[in-house]
Amino acid sequence: MRFLKYLILTLVVLTVLGVGAVAGLYWYVKDELPSVETLRDVRFQTPMQVYSADGRLISQFGEQRRIPLTLDEIPQQMIDAILATEDSRFYSHRGIDPIGVMRAFRVLVTTGEIREGASTITMQLARNFFLTRERAWMRKIKEAFIALHIEQLLTKDEILELYLNKLELGHRAFGVGAAAQVYYGRDIHELTLAEIATLAGMPQGPSILNPISNPQASVQRRRIVLLRMLDEGYINRAEYDAAFNAPVTARYHTAEIEVSAPYLAEMVRLSMIERFGVDEAYNGGYRVFTTVNSEQQLAAQRALRENLHAYDERHGYRGPERRLWGMDLQRLSTIETFGAQHPADEETLEIIRRHRGQAWPQAEIVAYLNRQPRIAQLQPAVVLAVHEQSVDVITRVGETITLPWDQLDWARAYVDAERQGRAPQTAGEILRVGDHILLRPYDDAWRLAQIPGPGSAIVALRPQDGAVEAVVGGYSFNLNQFNRATQAKRQVGSTIKPFIYAHALERNFTLATLVNDAPITQWNPGSGSAWRPRNSPEVYDGPIRLREGLARSKNVVSVRLIRELGVNETADYLANFGFMNDEIPRNESLSLGSASFTPMEMARAFAVFANGGHLVDPYFIERIEDSDGNIVFQAEPRYACVECELEAFRKEHGEDAVPDRAFRPAPQVISEQVAYLVTEALNSAVWGGGSWAHNTGWNGTGWRAQSLRNRNLAGKTGTTNDVRDAWFAGYTSGISAVTWVGFDNLEFALGRSTLNANLGRQRQPIVGSEAGGTTALPGWILFMETALQHVESNPFELPSNMVSVRIDQPTGRLTNRTDHTSMFEYFIRGTEPTEFAEQNGRGRQVFEDEEGLFR
Structure with a gap:
């Protein structure tokens, strides 16, 4: 009895001491324990998706890749694997597992080492949210108390x-x-099951147990998980055996990007960082829906790249990226570099040096190619053999083609921007064995290529509200992150003229x-020189109607107009x-395009003509949703036609439907009538005028756009001095799109090309000086071939207060003739001519005033 009394007393004392110790420990660390109330409203760090x-x-x-799931969205087999491996008694303990603690204590006593942590899932959760992985007793004590709170x-x-x-x-996956x-x-x-078991085995060591970094260790851990699942009755023997010997199928997968639009991204x-700050933007789980149509975006990207390659090919080949072998042995300390943007690495x-100018083994070639940067769709390759009129090359996947x-x-060889070498007759004149070259996909085959020299941009807006339909800021974001669509202010050349004509x-x-x-010759006494603006080409036709002057981009006509209108008034x-x-600029050079604007600014400006005179604000984010799908931002653009938007809304949602946001009107900055008249003239820039049958026909500078076979197109070319910038800005009722091409280095001109005898006119349709109509317009056409399938392209509606009368083309006066010398012209009511041309068609004598203006 005495022994029993002492035993009970000892147990009571030990219990009191234990409780006291726990209470003391809790009192000691309680001020350092975080509040677990935050778990009620936890927000996972989830990446932003665009x-x-x-x-x-x-x-x-975002720094972390995470796809938050509810418990019922997670397969039961995954839950079973985690429970079997990490905490088989999870649903029976209260945060601390006494059996697990005793087991860990026994191991500690018998081995003298801490081999088991006895952490339950709740304790791991406490550590993952509030603590670190530091192996210390105090961290473990805090972990236990937090688990009890949870x-x-x-x-x-x-x-x-x-x-x-x-x-x-592991690998940023949470x-x-x-x-x-x-x-x-x-x-x-x-x-x-094998893949589930692999993931379930990783929590204890994500860096050393993941199947990519350490597949052997991952397989061993997977088998332990499967055995635990078998012991717990979650799987049967047949399932265990099948998964036990399953191969490792893991490899690193990036986010499944469906549309490559890095400049837009x-x-x-x-914009998101400006709105929310860096941390919140990256990890707040926002889903950003842009205004960009994926097909138009991809079309713009293809058009820009194809157009730049076409330019580059007509100007000649600058040589291979590098020459890897077959060099003079005295040059082994360096590497022959031609068009490469990146210097050779030390391994190369x-x-x-090791092969001393001899051919490399295939394995080293493939390893070298896989170290090369990825630029757009260009693929690196190395020449293995050169034949009379073909070459054999090896690609980064080890394929010989x-x-x-x-x-x-x-x-043919590139000499400079103005000159090209003679057309090659054999492959040996172009390439040698050991050349590192670039290929690009072309008509289901591979084609010799190079990184294009110039830069380019394409921007397309919806004229009705300014929504960005497509935006590409360069050939490759990996090559250069400078966004020429929004950041490059370049001289606009003759694309400025429609705005001057609108003022007129x-x-x-x-x-x-x-x-x-x-x-025109204007003497400047201050500089002692004369300013002589010239047409391009230098052809002068005497008195010419404004429609034709704009469509044919007559420089001296634009200069005379700005003189008549006033420079400051026109600038305003x-x-x-x-x-x-x-x-x-506040001088006459403004009339020829000395101002510098971005392609985005030009697309916005031309949208004014397309939408009937309203200035819309470009925007590219339609809405932003938080991680729960709630809309936290909805764009509220201004519309050129509020009634049109309301009509479309009611057509889609019903006559009694009430919009959830106001349709705000965009400001009217020019009259609807002026916008229509400018569009008429810019339509002539595409389709020309006169009568070819009677030798009076003429083409506008945008005549190549006729290939689109769309009578509702309007547009304007632009070329700057020395051809440093080439533009085309064009539109229909449903889209305003601008293409620009030029070198980032302002010292470089786009130059000119001669006909390559190997290609002929059919394969090289553009020869001579580069210009807006030959350099930028072809890219615009390639884009619009797709864009026109997705946007409205209706005839522009004739505004009120307009009249159409038949005029004599040479004089611009009224006529009763109905032959090729006459045409119907549009006028704002009250501005139409009142005098008739003489019956012989010459009209009365035209007198020139001081400014050279004919009336």
Whole structure:
């Protein structure tokens, strides 16, 4: 009895001491314990995702990849694997597992080492949210107390759901949903038992147990998980045996980007950081839906690249990226570099030295090619053999392919921007064995290529509200992140002229007004020199109607107009189109395009003509959703036609439907009538005028756009001095699109090309000086071939207060003739001519005033 009394007393004392110790420890650390109330409203760090208007993923930003899932969205087999491996008694303990603690204590006593942590899922959750992985007793004590708090606050299912979404599983994957995508590129419901067991085995060591970094260790850990599942009765022997020997199928999967639009993605990223700050933008789980249509975006990207390659091919081949072997032995300390943007790495130089100018083994060639940067769709290759009119090359995947002569024959030597070498006759004149070259896909084959020299940009807006339909800021974002669509202010050349003509039409000029197309010489006493603006080409036609002057881009006509209108008055008028007033030159050179604007600014300005005179604000984010799908931002653009938007809304949602946002009107900056008249003249820039049958026909500078076979197109070319910038700005009722081409280095001109004898006119249709109509317009046409399938292209509606009368083409006066010498012209009511041309067609004598203006 005495022994029993002492035993009970000892147990009581030990219990009191234990409780006291626990209470003391709690008192000691309680001020350092975080509040677990935050778990009630936890927000996982989820990356920002950017989508096209039609819901295709464009990009993803964020340090962590996570796909939050509810517990019922996670397969039961994944839950079973985690429970069997990490905490088989999870649903029976209260945050601390006494059996696990005793087991860990026994191991400590018998071995003298801490081999088991006895951490439950709740304790791991506490550590993952509030603590570190530091192996220390105090961290373990805090972990236990936090776990007890969590168990009081949350249900078991809530704890397990948080745990499965918080797990760090290597390669920036957090949570089982993201891990399924990162390692297997599939939804978690599509994983096999072996793949589930692989993920379930990683929480204890995500860096050393993941199947990419350490496949052998991953397989051993997977087998332990499967055995635990078998012991717990979650799987049967047949399932165990099948998964036990399953091969490793994991490989790194990036986010499934469906539409490559890196320049747009960067615009969104900067906008989101400005709106939310860096951390919140990257990790707040926002889904950003842009205004960009995916098909038009891809079409713009293809058009820009194809157009630049066409330019580059007609100017000649600058040689291979590098020459890897077959060199003079005295040059082994360096590497022959031709068109490369990136210097050779030390490993490459070492291989060259080791082989002393001899051919490399195939394995080293493939390894070298896989180290090369990825630029657009260009693929690196190395020449293995050169034949009479073909070459054999090896690609980065180890495939040997033959390039036929018709994919090589364009590559005459580049001399400079103005000159090209003679057309090659054999492949040996172009390439040598050991050359590192670039290929590009071309008509289901591979074609010799090079990184294009100039830069380019394409921007397309919806004229009705300014929504960006497509934006490409360069050939490759990986090559150069400078966004020429929004950041490059370049001289606009003759694309400025429609705005000057609009000013003239506001001042009661008409499309039939005659202006003298004759040379101008203006002496400047201050500089002791003369300013002689010239037409390009230098052809002068005397008195010419404004319609034809704009369509044929007559420089001296534009100069005479700005003199008549006044430089300052014209500059002030141009500000109506959204141009910054302080960026508009206040001299006569403005009439020839000395102002510098971005392609985005030009697309916005031309949209004024397309929408009937309203200035819309470009925008590229339609809406932003938070991680729960709630809309936190909805664009509220201004519309050129509010009634049109309301009508479309009611047609889609019903006559009694009430819009959830106001349709705000865009400001009217020019009259609807002037916008229509400018569009008429710019339509002539595409389709020309006169009668070819009677030798009076003429082409506008945008005549190549006739290939689109769309009578409702309007547009204007632009070329600057020395051809440093080439533009085309064009539109229909449903889209305003601008293409620009030029070198980033302002010292470089686009130059000219001669005919390549190997190609002929059919394969090289553009020969001679580069210009807006030959350099920028072809890219615009390639884009519009797709864009016109997705946008409205209706005839522009004739505004009120307009009249159409038959005029005599040579004089611009009224006529009763109905032959090729006459045409119907549009006028704002009250500005139409009142005098008839003489019956002989010459009209009365035209007198020139001081400014050279004919009336």
